[in-house]
Amino acid sequence: MVNVGIIGAGRIGKVHTQGIITGVRAAKIKTVADPFMNEETEAWLKSWDENIKVTKDYKEILADESIDAVIICSSTNTHSPISIEAIKAGKHVFCEKPIDHDVEKIKEVIEALKDSKVKYQVGFNRRFDHNFKAVRDAVAAGKIGQPHIIKITSRDPEPPNPAYVAVSGGMFLDMTIHDFDMVRFLAGCDAEEVYVQSAVLVDKGIGEAGDVDTAVITLKMENGAIAVIDNSRKAVYGYDQRAEVFGSGGMVATKNDSLSTAVISNENGVTGEKPLYFFLERYMDSFRDEMNQFISAIENDTDTPLGVIDGLKPVLMGLAAKKSVEEHRPVKISEILI
Numbered sequence: 001m002v003n004v005g006i007i008g009a010g011r012i013g014k015v016h017t018q019g020i021i022t023g024v025r026a027a028k029i030k031t032v033a034d035p036f037m038n039e040e041t042e043a044w045l046k047s048w049d050e051n052i053k054v055t056k057d058y059k060e061i062l063a064d065e066s067i068d069a070v071i072i073c074s075s076t077n078t079h080s081p082i083s084i085e086a087i088k089a090g091k092h093v094f095c096e097k098p099i100d101h102d103v104e105k106i107k108e109v110i111e112a113l114k115d116s117k118v119k120y121q122v123g124f125n126r127r128f129d130h131n132f133k134a135v136r137d138a139v140a141a142g143k144i145g146q147p148h149i150i151k152i153t154s155r156d157p158e159p160p161n162p163a164y165v166a167v168s169g170g171m172f173l174d175m176t177i178h179d180f181d182m183v184r185f186l187a188g189c190d191a192e193e194v195y196v197q198s199a200v201l202v203d204k205g206i207g208e209a210g211d212v213d214t215a216v217i218t219l220k221m222e223n224g225a226i227a228v229i230d231n232s233r234k235a236v237y238g239y240d241q242r243a244e245v246f247g248s249g250g251m252v253a254t255k256n257d258s259l260s261t262a263v264i265s266n267e268n269g270v271t272g273e274k275p276l277y278f279f280l281e282r283y284m285d286s287f288r289d290e291m292n293q294f295i296s297a298i299e300n301d302t303d304t305p306l307g308v309i310d311g312l313k314p315v316l317m318g319l320a321a322k323k324s325v326e327e328h329r330p331v332k333i334s335e336i337l338i
């Protein structure tokens with residue numbers, strides 16, 4: 001049994017709490033920390049397991065010798081400093097995306113992991129989604145030949161509050177970062193160059209906060225494939241999450257998941273269910289599966305499926321995308337590392 005502490009009891013902290021309790025048999029949540037811990041959150045946690053301890057100070061988790069691993073679900077600006085403290089305390093770390101917006105701070109995490117036996121995994125959960133995993137498996141098995149074109153559609157059902165945009169790092173580092181990881185995953189290699197066309201078409205407030213809400217991003221991949229990601233902060237029909245890889249020997253593509261595949265045909269037309277509403281509905285299984293793999297890596301002393309470098313690369317792509325918008329030109333990933 002691996003004892004874990006959860007740091008941050010907001011949206012994603014609750015997702016991981018629920019996922020571990022309902023589907024990660026080899027892990028036990030001992031403590032949950034959040035500076036804004038209140039009676040409501042405590043009651044919610046205890047409704048899942050009355051033995052969970054709560055605290056406002058994550059340092060209590062780091063000091064608890066019975067805890068083997070931490071799940072960092074706090075606000076993004078805390079990820080890299082808490083990662084480093086946890087690594088130094090000898091705790092295995094699962095860190096939600098992104099590790100940081102600042103490459104130098106991610107490098108500090110990489111440095112802290114050197115000479116350490118700690119396992120480190122980053123929360124790019126979509127790799128564990130049944131649809132995207134099937135696409136990657138088909139590509140890796142050579143079923144579509146050499147990949148030539150990769151297309152990712154990633155549209156949220158509703159935009160975030162513009163106040164959130166200011167602290168989230170903007171669309172490329174908060175939302176598209178999942179798609180940057182997905183492109184690397186599906187292609188099986190890194191991106192060389194990023195070029196963005198973007199606009200504010202959904203919410204003027206997002207533009208006033210200095211961000212964009214609509215984008216088409218093209219990427220040149222190291223294996224020669226060309227990738228395109230299309231993003232919107234608002235799709236009125238729900239969470240649109242699809243991928244396609246076209247290659248020399250064929251094509252593999254996914255559809256959205258919905259509550260049922262029932263299609264109603266009548267005099268008004270032919271209609272089906274909308275896509276599942278948002279990430280909580282669409283990706284719950286993947287959150288559980290990524291955690292099972294993290295815990296399994298600890299128990300079996302194997303590598304985690306997504307390490308710190310997999311956390312760094314999409315941040316570089318996000319920073320390149322921001323630069324592409326600012327300078328209206330294609331940006332090489334190598335320009336960001338300098």
Ligand SMILES: NC(=O)c1ccc[n+]([C@@H]2O[C@H](COP(=O)([O-])OP(=O)(O)OC[C@H]3O[C@@H](n4cnc5c(N)ncnc54)[C@H](O)[C@@H]3O)[C@@H](O)[C@H]2O)c1
Nearest residue numbers: 007008009010011012033034035036073074075076096097
């Ligand atoms: N993988 C995914 O699909 C996914 C989805 C949502 C959020 N996230 C990531 O998870 C992180 C949290 O997002 P959220 O939507 O849950 O935000 P949230 O605001 O709902 O929750 C964050 C929580 O962290 C707490 N917190 C802040 N500083 C802390 C500290 N020092 N110690 C402990 N807790 C602290 C806050 O009080 C808050 O309760 C973000 O980095 C976000 O990018 C990932």
